[in-house]
Amino acid sequence: MDVNLLDTVEYGGCSAKIPPAKLEEILASLPLPSDPNIIVDIDTHDDAGVYRINDDLALVLTTDFFPPVCSDPYEFGQIAAANSLSDIYAMGAVPLLALNIVMFPQADIPMEAYAEILKGGFDKATEAGTRIIGGHTIDDAPPKYGLAVVGTVSPSRVITNAGAVPGDRLILTKPVGTGIILAGQRLQMTEEANVQAALDSMKQLNRAGAEVMQQFDIRGATDITGFGLGGHALKMAKAGNVTINIEMEKVPLLPDVYRLADEGCLPGASFRNLEYATGSMDAEGLDDYNLRMIAFDAQTSGGLLISVAPEKAEEVLTQLIEKGYPRSAIIGNVTARGKTYLNLL
């Protein structure tokens, strides 16, 4: 079987997400369900919904799926699953059960590719200690894959994107730039080793990161995905009504990302994400235009952005590095709500 999944995706498809500004507008027009047991809903644009079952148990629900980000079906399955599971980890929860969500054009692509995608997802779910107990597939092109996941957490230990408080330091656990690297790959502007580094980063579960967060009693975090580091930091700042300051020089980057950005290899999603932040953001203190755009590069299965009390920051960082996130770094801090929600320095 010789399938290149990237051939199935429209060239220049940039990123498959609906622009965040549009999404917010539409979601705002829907009435929110009212139920005292809903701990987290879409009101704060968090990573997953959280529902309290009793004093000891809350369910965390999320789903995510997208078109191929790489050529190899097995690798795509792994990345899509890691990405879906990430929202559970960002809430500090443990994934319990999952369902496959698949769109696959059976007339265009050999069914072996379908099997490989599912196998990638299965292996990643197994690594996460999650059971996939069903799913749903429809015939559609291009292929898309992801999981709907149910996780569990103690209601008192839910980590939300509204939990950042002034004084906190911000730690990012994975380097950014997957969107730029994937665009660079399509245009053959970067070497295979750089692409592989990005794929490996996307495949990595945020599981150990979530465990470290619980170990240190962290209350505020999010995972960095389609809206980019800047977009998710902004959502976090809005949810917590604080200002987030990010020093872009300190943000770890995947290899070759800066050079590609400098050449103009900036996917359309970066501009959409930047558009969303405009008005809520001050980037005057950041002279480097490339870094500003990198801040809004849409990430697939990105790292955790963790808000941690300053006295614990170094220790948490050390733990994260030891637990398999060697590029973890303190990239900024949280201050009382200022003129803008987000400052890029």
Place this chain on the structure above:
Amino acid sequence: MKIADTTGHSCPVPLIMAKKALKETGEGENLKVITDNKTSLSNLERFFSDNGMDYTVTSEGDLHTLIVKRGGEDIETTQPADYCDVKINTPEAAGDYSVVFSSQQMGEGHEDLGLMLTKSFLITLLASDTLPRSVLLYNSGVKLASHDSFVIDQLRELESRGVKLLLCGTCINFYNITRNIVVGSVSNMFDMAGEMISVRKIIKP
């Protein structure tokens, strides 16, 4: 004027092409970027405005043309023809030869005669079946690319028909006419000498 024709490409290719062209665009020169992709147009606009560059956009159907001001040149001095002339033709039967002007005059003798011959030569060249691959201007020849040049229309036409127009940057600086240059790409000895070496024939009228 430097041109980046990105028609047929979707993001991020137009931005990559524009940034590359921007790097090759000299101070005082304008850059023309053409795109037929709406998203790319808005991303290009965003890029130029975020980087504090003045630009204008004209749209004709699905074709959008951005004229980006680079350094000294005033956008307003750009000829209207540049805005309308959105389809850049590939060189029609580009010949494997270069034309070199080392002064404004063709041949040696009376200045008035020399200037007249230059204009006549360029008009004849434009009417010929085989356009050159490139036109190289150096020493006082760079003055031909100045906005008040008597052959500016002919040089613009050559460029719009796909002929590479290379100007000696050192010479432009020497004569201190950076702000007057309105056509062609500012180049260097490396590229100009490379061009002369690689073509089969050099014509020095």
